[in-house]
Amino acid sequence: MSSGTERHTSAEGRVRENVFAGVAIDRMAERRDDRLWVEETERADDTRFLVLDSEGQAFVDERGEHPQWMTPVMRAERFGDVVSTLLGIANGTAWFTLVLDEAHAEIFVDLTSARRMSLREAGLILPAFEAGLFAFAKGITHWQRQTRFCSLCGAPTLVVASGHRVQCTNPDGPHMHFPRTDAAIIVIVEDGDRCLLGRQRGWPAGRYSTLAGFIEPGESLEDAVRREVREESGVEVLHATYHSSQPWPLPASLMVGFTATARTREIVLRDDELEDARWFTAEDIVSGMRSGELGVPPPLSVSYRLIEHWLAQRNISLEELIASSPAR
Incomplete structure (x- = not known):
């Protein structure tokens, strides 16, 4: 099942942007304390406000294809008392976000017929820039509330x-x-022609994913990879190599993706976090997904990208494999 290995295994393919990453925006850090500039920018005709509710959901248009942007005119007329947060400038447009309480939210919905969308849903539906802007907005406003x-x-x-x-x-x-952002590692461990995947209790039947965990104080990223893999599966890791990262403001994390090489093969589940962990060959994954007995994380996650990259090195397209698999 070849899908153009060169595209996936080249440097470009290896680090292609994860969902919520690669947002090309100038965050304008040097102007954040310039209240006159910020207020003038808020009133500019082409400025747009990304609107969130108090639970961190975004308001999107009726079809759910784009955010329901608030214009400076609407803000001045109806929501002038709601404080905004500057996100930055991209393509000549200034982008802000603001959080509406429920009373203001009802007014906004009445004016625009907008509906609400979670960040997880947005990551799979909205254009990349808009989904990334939403992730930025949710992360910064969550921190403000906390x-x-x-x-x-x-x-x-x-x-x-x-x-x-x-x-x-x-x-x-x-x-x-x-x-602040809480860093976490996520890793696909390989041993020759096999990779290590695990599943948590409560996941959909048959779903397996890469291993992950938070970094502890005084610990490097590579040390966290070795510790987490050992704690969750009993497998010892030799080498860990950076793959890519993903902002994950659900509510306030940064997922740092790695590939790693195993030193030992024996799996010993040492805590209650994982229900199961197994070594999978590429053929195990192909046959399991084709039969519907195996599932992988959705494209929203960096875990998907790690599995995708591992399979691509073996001339297998995860995207094509999912398309040919029975619906789960």
Whole structure:
């Protein structure tokens, strides 16, 4: 099942953008504290606002094909009291986001007939730039909601720098807080002609995926790969090589993808996180998917990209394989 191996195994194919990644936008960090510039930009005719609800869902048009952008005119007339966050400038257009409470959300829906869409759904449906912008907006606004009080002294905080810093209001020593991202590794481990995949309880029947876990303090990315694989499967890893990364604001993570080489083969499930883990040959994956007994993660995830790349090195197209597999 060849699909153009050169396209997949070249450097370009190996690092092709994951969902939510590769958003070509100038985040304008140097202008975030310039309130006059920000306010003037908010009023520019071609500026657009990505609208989220209080649960972090985006409002999209009736057909669900694009975000239902708010214009500066609509914002000034109906939502002028809602504070926005600057996302940046792309293709000459300034992009902001704002979060509506339920009362404002109902008004927006009445005006536009918009409907709500989760980030997971958007990652599979919306154009890449729009899905990535949504991920950016959800990540930064989630952090704002989670940082309403200073973690050092407990004082209330204020959002400043057009949404990108939070300042403690303690007059005796105000502290500044910056957005944070929790890094996690995700890895496809190979041993010759086999790769290691596992499944968690509660997943759809037959679905297997690459192994993943959060990085702990004082740990490198490569050390986290070795530890997580050992803890979850009992397999020891020799080498870990960076593959690609993916912002994953569900709610606040960065998935860092690796390929790795196994030192040992024996699988010993050591905790309750995995229900099962197995070594799969490429033919195991092909036959399992063709029969409907095996499923892989959706294209939304970097796990899909890791499996796709591993199969592509063996002249197998995961996209074509899914298309020919029975519906699950």
